[in-house]
Amino acid sequence: MIRPRYFFSETFTSLKRNFFMAFTAITTVAITLFIVGFFAVIVYDIQGIINSIKSDVELAVYLEDNISEELKKYIEQEVISWKETDAVRYISKEQALERFKKQNEGSDILKEIEGNPLPASFEITLKNPEKIDQVALRFYDKDGNCIEGVDEVIYGRKYVNTLFSITAIIGTIAFLMVIALLLAAVVLIFNTIRLSIYDRRKEVEVMKLVGATNWFVRIPFLFEGFFEGFAGSVVSIILLYFICNFLLIRGERLIVDTMRIKELAVVGSGNFLSYTYIGVVVLGGLIGLLSSAIALRRYVKV
Amino acid sequence: MIELKNISKIYEDNTVALKNINLVIRKGEFLFLVGPSGSGKSTFIKLLIKEIDESNGNIYIAGRNICNLKSSRIPQLRRNIGCVFQDYKLLPNKTVFENVAFALEVIGKPDYEIKIQVPQALKLVGLYSKSNSYPYQLSAGEQQRVSIARAFVNRPPILLADEPTGNLDPGTSEGIMKILSRINLIGTTVLMATHDRNIVNSMRRRVVELEEGEIVRDQKRGVYGD
Numbered sequence: 064m065i066r067p068r069y070f071f072s073e074t075f076t077s078l079k080r081n082f083f084m085a086f087t088a089i090t091t092v093a094i095t096l097f098i099v100g101f102f103a104v105i106v107y108d109i110q111g112i113i114n115s116i117k118s119d120v121e122l123a124v125y126l127e128d129n130i131s132e133e134l135k136k137y138i139e140q141e142v143i144s145w146k147e148t149d150a151v152r153y154i155s156k157e158q159a160l161e162r163f164k165k166q167n168e169g170s171d172i173l174k175e176i177e178g179n180p181l182p183a184s185f186e187i188t189l190k191n192p193e194k195i196d197q198v199a200l201r202f203y204d205k206d207g208n209c210i211e212g213v214d215e216v217i218y219g220r221k222y223v224n225t226l227f228s229i230t231a232i233i234g235t236i237a238f239l240m241v242i243a244l245l246l247a248a249v250v251l252i253f254n255t256i257r258l259s260i261y262d263r264r265k266e267v268e269v270m271k272l273v274g275a276t277n278w279f280v281r282i283p284f285l286f287e288g289f290f291e292g293f294a295g296s297v298v299s300i301i302l303l304y305f306i307c308n309f310l311l312i313r314g315e316r317l318i319v320d321t322m323r324i325k326e327l328a329v330v331g332s333g334n335f336l337s338y339t340y341i342g343v344v345v346l347g348g349l350i351g352l353l354s355s356a357i358a359l360r361r362y363v364k365v
Numbered sequence: 366m367i368e369l370k371n372i373s374k375i376y377e378d379n380t381v382a383l384k385n386i387n388l389v390i391r392k393g394e395f396l397f398l399v400g401p402s403g404s405g406k407s408t409f410i411k412l413l414i415k416e417i418d419e420s421n422g423n424i425y426i427a428g429r430n431i432c433n434l435k436s437s438r439i440p441q442l443r444r445n446i447g448c449v450f451q452d453y454k455l456l457p458n459k460t461v462f463e464n465v466a467f468a469l470e471v472i473g474k475p476d477y478e479i480k481i482q483v484p485q486a487l488k489l490v491g492l493y494s495k496s497n498s499y500p501y502q503l504s505a506g507e508q509q510r511v512s513i514a515r516a517f518v519n520r521p522p523i524l525l526a527d528e529p530t531g532n533l534d535p536g537t538s539e540g541i542m543k544i545l546s547r548i549n550l551i552g553t554t555v556l557m558a559t560h561d562r563n564i565v566n567s568m569r570r571r572v573v574e575l576e577e578g579e580i581v582r583d584q585k586r587g588v589y590g591d
Contacts, residue, residue, distance in 0.1 A: 069470055269454055272414070273515070274444035275471035277437070 074286040084259035085291060091255045092295020092347055093302070095248035100303045100343045102244055104311065106237040107335050113230040120226075122187040122199055122218045128156070130183075130212040138212060142187055147198055149188045156183045182214055195223055245346075252295075252350050256288050257358035284355045292351020296344045303343070307336060366392040366523065366554050367413065372422035374408050374578075382408040384578040386422070390556065392522070395549045397565050398558040399589055400575035406558035409575070410527050413556075414446055415439050427522070444472050447516030447524040447553075451531035453508045455500040455515075461487065462496040465515045472519065486518035487511075490544050506537035513544055517553070524548060526557040530564060538564055562589040 124142075126135065135153075142151050154162070159181035167173055189195060195218055202209055202216045209215065260267075270280050367390040374383040383405045390396055398406050411417045412424060415431060423432050431442055455464050465486055469479045487493040490510035500508055509529055516524060526545065530538035542564055549555045559565065565572060565588060572587030573580055582590065 265454065266456055269456060269467065270471050271440075272443065272448055272454065273468040273471055273519070274440040274442075276440045279471055279473075 070282050070286060074283050074290065081259060081262065084255070084262055085287070088252065088255040088259060088288075088291040088351075089295040089298065091251050092248075092292050092351065093298035095244070095251055095299075096296050096343050096347055097299035097302045099241060099244045099248055099346075100299060100339050101306060102237075102241055103339055103342075104303070104307060104336070106234075106241060107339075108311075109233060109237065113233070116226065116230075120189070120192040120195060120218070120223055122189070122195060122216065124185040124187065124202055124213055125182040125215040125217065126184060127212055127214045128182060134212040139185065142185060145198065145201075147189050147191060147194050149190045152186045154184045154186060156181055159183065192223070193227055249350055249354065252292065253354040253357060256284075256291065256351070256354045257361075259287070260284055260355070260358050281356075281359050284359055285352055288351040288353075288355025288358075289348055290351070292347040292349070292354070293344065295351075296347025299347070300340045300343055303339065366390055366394070366427060367556075368425040370423045370425070372412065372424060373420050374405075374412060374417070375420045381578050383412075383419075383575075386578075386580060388573065388580065388583070390554060392554055393549070393552050395546070395555045395568070395570040396557070397568070397570055397572045397587075398556060398575065399560060399565060399572055401560065403577075404575040405578040406575055407527055408578075410448075410525050410556070410558055413523075413525060414443055414448060440472075444519060445521050445523060447519070447521040449509070449513050449516050449524070449526040449529045451528035453500075453512040455508055455511055457500055460497050460499055461492060461503070461511050464500070464511055465518050468515045468518050474519075482518050482520075483514075486514040489517065489547065490514045504537075506533050506540060509533065509537075509541055510544060513541070513548075517548055521553070523554045523556070526555065526559075528559055528561075529557065530559065530561050535563060542568065565589040 124138075126138075139151060139153065142148055156179050160176075160179045163181060164173060187198070189198060199216050199218055202213050204210055267280055367388075369386050369388045372383055372386040373381070375381050386409070398409060400406055408417070412419055413426070413431075415434065419432060423430050425431070426442070427445075434442060456467065459467060462483055465483045466479050469482060474482075484493055484496070487496060490513050492507060492510050492514065495503065495507065500511065503511065509532075513526075513529070524545070529545070530541055533541065538561065545555055545557065546568075569586045569588075572582065572584045572589070574582040574584075574590055
């Protein structure tokens with residue numbers, strides 16, 4: 064009863080004969096999925112930038128000059144034992160001065176320094192920078208004074224909190240936009256395939272008239288929808304490939320070189336691009352298939 | 366072969382298309398369904414192929430009540446009923462051969478059967494030589510003959526024709542009627558809805574006249590009427 068050869072040849076002759084409709088559908092899929100894919104890459108990219116900024120967030124714990132060795136050791140051990148801690152670096156008074164000199168090379172301020180006014184400190188980076196507030200609080204006692212041996216804790220609370228709320232907003236907006244684009248893509252593709260089915264309602268009418276089963280009527284349309292989605296997504300991948308490799312990555316290198324932000328060129332790194340490609344193809348095929356299925360249900364009562 | 370018991374059809378907008386129709390059509394019969402436009406002829410035919418559902422009553426085809434047929438069984442019913450329409454319903458992007466073969470392909474007939482049956486059907490309607498033409502290259506009468514070949518290629522026991530000569534001139538119509546008679550002679554039950562007075566009068570077959578959804582006349586070897 065089921066003859067695969069018929070369905071394949073029927074799918075492709077109909078694609079050939081309804082070239083214009085097929086072309087429209089494929090182009091629609093290609094353009095919309097390209098935009099979705101491109102946006103996904105950009106979002107991922109921004110996320111990468113945000114993450115690298117986040118990882119730069121650190122907590123500086125300035126120590127009193129007269130702190131005992133034991134207390135220093137104790138504090139260090141304690142900080143290392145916290146689960147939020149990623150790394151702890153001890154900066155001695157000498158190292159601090161060294162660094163200060165380097166940062167202010169050639170400046171008059173250096174001449175005015177007598178002795179070493181800079182405190183020793185622990186610089187703490189966290190696994191999850193969002194918890195920085197909680198960690199900082201541990202260096203204070205109930206009354207809000209610093210614990211023994213600690214002079215001051217600095218981490219730019221305002222800056223950090225704003226950064227986190229901004230990144231959260233950007234992340235949400237970007238996610239919503241990708242979803243919206245995806246929906247627009249589905250609607251566009253669905254409409255195109257619906258038109259192509261409407262265009263061939265006569266054929267469907269005849270098929271039903273001569274006693275074709277419902278599945279027999281549906282399958283070529285489903286094949287066609289799938290093929291159009293698939294072909295469109297392949298085209299969009301090719302576009303994405305060129306855009307990402309020749310524009311994005313180069314552009315980012317330029318930014319990285321000029322702004323000296325480390326680990327920014329995330330587009331080129333990792334498997335994200337490959338995942339995007341695979342995702343786009345799967346999405347294209349699925350959208351094509353689903354669109355035809357829905358269009359069939361609604362417009363060809365079989 | 367076909368039996369209608371108390372069949373009524375009321376459309377959603379409350380138009381009554383058929384009222385209490387009782388009719389028996391025997392196997393091998395040739396029957397004209399006549400009456401003015403809107404008298405219910407098309408509704409009658411649509412009910413037989415279950416394109417629409419009856420509001421009331423029962424229809425038996427070959428002893429089977431088709432009114433409680435599951436929708437998945439409808440294709441099977443249609444494979445046993447050939448249909449010819451006023452507007453031919455040919456697919457413009459398929460050749461004559463492909464149009465006829467299409468009817469066999471969609472019911473899953475293998476290629477070798479298609480290669481035998483399609484030429485036979487085309488010979489029956491006298492269009493074998495135009496197998497590779499496209500519908501637009503044919504005259505109206507030829508297109509209708511292709512649609513008859515398509516309706517008959519599967520050798521259904523019943524052939525329904527809804528105004529098959531509605532768009533044709535008298536000479537061409539006569540050719541169509543000859544083909545339908547030939548098909549009837551092989552043993553096929555033919556039911557033809559028409560308001561073509563001359564054809565009905567010249568054929569002298571059973572005539573059932575509908576008026577406002579009711580049978581007003583059922584005559585053996587009848588004429589069109591007043």
